[in-house]
Amino acid sequence: xxxxxxxxxxxxxxxxxxxxxxxxxxxxxxxxxxxxxxxxxxxxxxxxxxxxxxxxxxxxxxxxxxxxxxxxxxxxxxxxxxxxxxxxxxxxxxxxxxxxxxxxxxxxxxxxxxxxxxxxxxxxxxxxxxxxxxxxxxxxxxxxxxxxxxxxxxxxxxxxxxxxxxxxxxxxxxxxxxxxxxxxxxxxxxxxxxxxxxxxxxxxxxxxxxxxxxxxxxxxxxxxxxxxxxxxxxxxxxxxxxxxxxxxxxxxxxxxxxxxxxxxxxxxxxxxxxxxxxxxxxxxxxxxxxxxxxxxxxxxxxxxxxxxxxxxxxxxxxxxxxxxxxxxxxxxxxxxxxxxxxxxxxxxxxxxxxxxxxxxxxxxxxxxxxxxxxxxxxxxxxxxxxxxxxxxxxxxxxxxxxxxxxxxxxxxxxxxxxxxxxxxxxxxxxxxxxxxxxxxxxxxxxxxxxxxxxxxxxxxxxxxxxxxxxxxxxxxxxx
Amino acid sequence: xxxxxxxxxxxxxxxxxxxxxxxxxxxxxxxxxxxxxxxxxxxxxxxxxxxxxxxxxxxxxxxxxxxxxxxxxxxxxxxxxxxxxxxxxxxxxxxxxxxxxxxxxxxxxxxxxxxxxxxxxxxxxxxxxxxxxxxxxxxxxxxxxxxxxxxxxxxxxx
Numbered sequence: 200x201x202x203x204x205x206x207x208x209x210x211x212x213x214x215x216x217x218x219x220x221x222x223x224x225x226x227x228x229x230x231x232x233x234x235x236x237x238x239x240x241x242x243x244x245x246x247x248x249x250x251x252x253x254x255x256x257x258x259x260x261x262x263x264x265x266x267x268x269x270x271x272x273x274x275x276x277x278x279x280x281x282x283x284x285x286x287x288x289x290x291x292x293x294x295x296x297x298x299x300x301x302x303x304x305x306x307x308x309x310x311x312x313x314x315x316x317x318x319x320x321x322x323x324x325x326x327x328x329x330x331x332x333x334x335x336x337x338x339x340x341x342x343x344x345x346x347x348x349x350x351x352x353x354x355x356x357x358x359x360x361x362x363x364x365x366x367x368x369x370x371x372x373x374x375x376x377x378x379x380x381x382x383x384x385x386x387x388x389x390x391x392x393x394x395x396x397x398x399x400x401x402x403x404x405x406x407x408x409x410x411x412x413x414x415x416x417x418x419x420x421x422x423x424x425x426x427x428x429x430x431x432x433x434x435x436x437x438x439x440x441x442x443x444x445x446x447x448x449x450x451x452x453x454x455x456x457x458x459x460x461x462x463x464x465x466x467x468x469x470x471x472x473x474x475x476x477x478x479x480x481x482x483x484x485x486x487x488x489x490x491x492x493x494x495x496x497x498x499x500x501x502x503x504x505x506x507x508x509x510x511x512x513x514x515x516x517x518x519x520x521x522x523x524x525x526x527x528x529x530x531x532x533x534x535x536x537x538x539x540x541x542x543x544x545x546x547x548x549x550x551x552x553x554x555x556x557x558x559x560x561x562x563x564x565x566x567x568x569x570x571x572x573x574x575x576x577x578x579x580x581x582x583x584x585x586x587x588x589x590x591x592x593x594x595x596x597x598x599x600x601x602x603x604x605x606x607x608x609x610x611x612x613x614x615x616x617x618x619x620x621x622x623x624x625x626x627x628x629x630x631x632x633x634x635x636x637x638x639x640x641x642x643x644x645x646x647x648x649x650x651x652x653x654x655x656x657x658x659x660x661x662x663x664x665x666x667x668x669x670x671x672x673x674x675x676x677x678x
Numbered sequence: 679x680x681x682x683x684x685x686x687x688x689x690x691x692x693x694x695x696x697x698x699x700x701x702x703x704x705x706x707x708x709x710x711x712x713x714x715x716x717x718x719x720x721x722x723x724x725x726x727x728x729x730x731x732x733x734x735x736x737x738x739x740x741x742x743x744x745x746x747x748x749x750x751x752x753x754x755x756x757x758x759x760x761x762x763x764x765x766x767x768x769x770x771x772x773x774x775x776x777x778x779x780x781x782x783x784x785x786x787x788x789x790x791x792x793x794x795x796x797x798x799x800x801x802x803x804x805x806x807x808x809x810x811x812x813x814x815x816x817x818x819x820x821x822x823x824x825x826x827x828x829x830x831x832x833x834x835x836x
Contacts (some may be wrong), residue, residue, distance in 0.1 A: 304772040318816035328712050352715045361715070369818060370712075372717055387719065409769065499718055506757075512758055513765025514782040516776075520816040 230254035237523040241319055242383040252311040255381050256394045261310055267308070268414070271454050272299045274447040275421050279428045282445075286431055291424060298417040298641075304623030305410035306395065313519040315386035317367060317375060325368040331365070355498035374499070376480055390479045402519065405512045408469050415459070415466045422455035476500040476507040615621030704826050711744065711820040721751040723812070723820050730824065734805045743797055743809070744820070751794065753784035787813060 239248035280292040350361030376388035387401035399407045432441035487497035714724040810821040
């Protein structure tokens with residue numbers, strides 16, 4: 200870890216590393232330093248502090264969030280609090296301080312932690328699954344159009360369809376979804392939130408909820424007390440003089456006024472989701488709504504609000520499955536003769552290389568099934584379902600972008616095949632213009648032939664497809 | 679019974695020895711026991727006995743191992759007074775408490791690692807099998823490596 204010091208130090212450091220992580224036998228012979236897993240992570244995340252911090256690729260909006268909160272709170276403490284502390288009570292800055300610390304803590308926790316990313320399948324697993332799928336489908340090789348790769352499971356009496364993720368080469372667990380912005384499958388995927396610069400999933404949903412809840416309180420708190428401040432001042436010196444004396448108050452009121460609607464609305468929406476044990480993804484798709492069918496119910500709900508809330512907020516925090524800071528262990532290759540062209544045993548340098556290599560073996564382009572799919576970057580009009588009117592458009596918290604999670608195999612060879620799915624659907628739409636039956640909610644579902652299941656692609660998605668196809672080609676060429 | 683393998687298996691106390699094993703005895707096949715989602719998203723594995731293991735280990739033994747693993751994972755994710763208390767305490771301390779304390783889940787994961795180690799030493803290794811801790815596979819599968827049976831020069835388990 201402390202690389203770049205003198206040779207002798209490095210020798211000593213190196214041998215320390217090998218015993219600590221119990222690397223295989225060949226480590227004394229290797230002169231190169233072992234890399235950490237985050238450095239070879241196949242997704243689109245960015246890592247900081249040697250893998251301790253994990254965020255999405257685009258973090259611009261997160262910095263905006265930080266600036267807004269810090270500046271508004273800073274102005275409040277600097278300009279309004281002295282007056283309020285003396286005129287009313289010193290408890291005001293104290294409570295404000297506690298709220299502020301809580302907001303920052305939960306925000307950072309949400310943004311920096313692993314949302315519950317599922318690591319991609321090892322080559323052996325992928326090969327085994329392929330074989331099982333082929334056997335199940337009764338064909339020995341891929342063929343032109345392999346049938347949709349789905350598995351049906353009965354969960355608490357409700358049939359749930361598990362979809363196969365072409366990127367991660369796994370059958371996604373129930374409630375997991377593939378985020379195309381981060382290019383990972385995330386457990387209990389809620390949505391990708393640009394404001395916090397990360398996905399919101401199983402491991403950081405509670406932090407996210409605490410963040411928006413405490414931010415609601417903080418916003419209302421600041422708004423109320425700034426107004427009080429101005430009123431108190433104007434009682435003694437007139438309204439305009441009061442404003443002149445504390446110009447910061449005007450800025451604070453404006454920021455708070457505009458954010459309170461969205462934040463409080465979002466808190467309310469998530470409170471509803473938590474109490475019914477649904478994810479934003481499921482709510483928007485209407486997965487468990489009774490409109491789907493008489494017997495449609497949420498198999499994950501515990502039946503009562505209290506238990507649902509406790510389960511979402513106080514359940515044991517699962518560990519991160521991706522082990523970002525562990526060292527990559529180069530396995531010794533142990534090839535067994537492949538039974539058919541697809542099977543591959545043994546491992547090579549790192550998983551990411553192999554994961555990229557396996558597409559090579561599937562020579563044919565995997566066609567999309569007749570299930571309509573969604574592209575990555577569509578910012579849904581429905582996303583604004585959670586926001587009351589009057590909010591500026593995106594970036595809003597964007598629920599599962601690959602929602603129909605039938606993840607598009609984002610490899611270049613599909614672009615042609617998918618053109619016929621294009622519809623002139625615009626990407627983000629301003630709130631208040633909820634397309635009824637927003638793109639997600641159209642009876643998509645798990646494979647029922649939708650009555651009006653027109654698959655949606657937006658022109659914006661074309662770029663992401665191209666980009667991804669280039670990425671795919673680059674990966675292949677690196678093998 | 680595999681004659682010269684027991685010499686290897688006897689020093690399977692430490693993890694890296696199991697890797698020696700992987701080098702000296704070549705892998706014949708790998709079996710993957712998938713997750714069982716019938717009770718929801720909780721981590722459970724299927725107890726169905728894979729056919730490739732028929733010649734190596736008996737069904738009861740295998741099912742016992744998987745069932746114990748399932749119970750351990752259920753314990754890790756259990757909702758109860760204890761987990762609520764931990765959750766509330768963590769919330770109140772702004773989650774900084776996890777800097778000094780292990781979460782309940784992590785404690786159980788350690789228990790699971792020990793259990794798997796012990797099962798490998800006592801039951802699976804002597805039969806030329808190796809269980810991989812599911813946490814190393816993202817809790818997706820229990821990977822069972824079948825090593826070649828070198829006693830009579832045949833490759834088994836494929």
